[in-house]
Amino acid sequence: LKVPNKATIGYIEGDGIGPDITKAMINTVNASIEVAYSGERSIEWEKIMAGEEAFEKTGEHLPKDSLKQIEKCVVSIKGPLTTPIGQGFRSLNVTLRQQFDLYANVRPVKYFPGVPSPVVHPENMNMVVFRENTEDLYSGIEWKYDSEGAKKVREFLSQQFGISLTDDTGIGIKPISKFKSQRLVRKAIEFAIANRRRSVTLMHKGNIMKYTEGAFKDWGYEIAKNEFGQQTVTEDEYLQNPDAMGDRIVIKDRIADNMFQQALTRTAEYDVIAAPNLNGDYISDALAAQVGGIGIAPGANIGDVYAIFEAVHGTAPKYAGMDVANPTSLILSATMLLRHIGWTEAADILDNAVTACYKDQKVTQDLARILNIRALKCSEFGDEIIKRMKKE
Ligand code: NAD
Numbered sequence: 001l002k003v004p005n006k007a008t009i010g011y012i013e014g015d016g017i018g019p020d021i022t023k024a025m026i027n028t029v030n031a032s033i034e035v036a037y038s039g040e041r042s043i044e045w046e047k048i049m050a051g052e053e054a055f056e057k058t059g060e061h062l063p064k065d066s067l068k069q070i071e072k073c074v075v076s077i078k079g080p081l082t083t084p085i086g087q088g089f090r091s092l093n094v095t096l097r098q099q100f101d102l103y104a105n106v107r108p109v110k111y112f113p114g115v116p117s118p119v120v121h122p123e124n125m126n127m128v129v130f131r132e133n134t135e136d137l138y139s140g141i142e143w144k145y146d147s148e149g150a151k152k153v154r155e156f157l158s159q160q161f162g163i164s165l166t167d168d169t170g171i172g173i174k175p176i177s178k179f180k181s182q183r184l185v186r187k188a189i190e191f192a193i194a195n196r197r198r199s200v201t202l203m204h205k206g207n208i209m210k211y212t213e214g215a216f217k218d219w220g221y222e223i224a225k226n227e228f229g230q231q232t233v234t235e236d237e238y239l240q241n242p243d244a245m246g247d248r249i250v251i252k253d254r255i256a257d258n259m260f261q262q263a264l265t266r267t268a269e270y271d272v273i274a275a276p277n278l279n280g281d282y283i284s285d286a287l288a289a290q291v292g293g294i295g296i297a298p299g300a301n302i303g304d305v306y307a308i309f310e311a312v313h314g315t316a317p318k319y320a321g322m323d324v325a326n327p328t329s330l331i332l333s334a335t336m337l338l339r340h341i342g343w344t345e346a347a348d349i350l351d352n353a354v355t356a357c358y359k360d361q362k363v364t365q366d367l368a369r370i371l372n373i374r375a376l377k378c379s380e381f382g383d384e385i386i387k388r389m390k391k392e
Contacts, residue, residue: 001341003343007041008072009043010046010048010072010075011078012050012051012079013079014050014079014311015052015079015317016080017320018080020321020322020378021311021329021330023379024327024381025330025331025334028331028350029331029334029346032349032389033343035346035349035391036343048069048070048076051082051092052082054066075306076307077330078308078311079310079311079330080311080315081093081315082314093310096308100301100303100305100306101134102303103180103183103184103303104130104302104303105129105300106130106302107131107287108298109126109128109129109287109288110126111290112291112354112358115296115367116370117290118289118290121267122290122291124267124268127271128197128272129284131276131283132180132184132275135180135277136276136277136278141173142170150170151167153171176215176276181276182219182223186227189223189249196247199249199252199269200224201254201259202254202275203275203279204217204275205279213276216276220253232248232251233251234251235250284312292367295313295366296332297329298312298330298336299311299333309340311330312333324377326365326367327364327382331385334350335351349391352390353388360384360388362381362384363375363376363381364377364381
């Protein structure tokens, strides 16, 4: 990605706590760039309207002009958006993912010493989940049990395949394709190679869903062999001769339920995880909970052209406008953004300053409550991060 020294980045503040955490994010990112490049580089932040603010001003939650801005900026960052409740309303997040073909949801899970965690050795937790973002049960192909559609599908199944479903049965379809599975696994392996990670685990329920999740696993191994043959080995090959493998990436697979328990009991054995949509959704939040919860976990939605970095939590409406929310999720998403555009020096400075804050027990109310210490306001937490920035 070619980025000028004055980079234009789009930002969506989001609803609820969005404006508070966005302010802290922009201040800390600007400070990290200043420390890293002493004025030689900077970000021009372009505000993009979406969510409740956009609805009030334009009557639309995601106006066409905002989509054009996202297209122009190429790289953007967003706070959480309220999903309006009502018949037939698509989540704005799902709309953005589909509109810009952001097919990989990337969720790093890393422990910060000082953060309360329910696991015994949280320091072993250093994984990155690549979740397929565009198909699987999220495709929205489903019918209510008493709809005409469900009736027709049941009739079709009965006539064509002799499968009989009772008339109180709702139906959903789980499409998983070779192209979309392989582009996701390719991204996960490329990331593993670029970041010198040890393994990529394909997480699936292929023992039960052979032609969807099982196929995801097979297609994953296939692409590892065909496109990354020199840089990867299978787990079997590795176990036969671990010393001869150098820094090649081990490709393995785990059945989803086993993956959940092994991620906790044998944490150090897992690194990059590639999963179809639903598995990826579950495992990324479950892992985040082990290292301090969704207030801390960052995320990104990445395609071949566009990328939108985001806080993974929701709008926490009860804290809206109170300057008390934890901005860490959005700030760490911004460090992913900085790495994405190649500004790794600023990303390292920001990452290290966040780590130093947690080590010094400077925390917002969500964690202060658990640690029984004084809580910082969202803006104060941002200031503490800035105080701890230093050039390596
Ligand atoms: P939520 O993430 O807003 O809240 C869950 C719990 O975590 C609440 O107790 C909340 O107070 C707390 N919390 C979340 N983020 C926090 C932070 N940064 N600091 C401190 N505490 C934090 O989830 P929800 O209540 O299920 O959803 C609320 C709204 O957010 C809904 O409209 C939902 O559609 C939307 N949502 C949006 C996104 C997104 O835009 N990516 C994701 C999830 C939910």
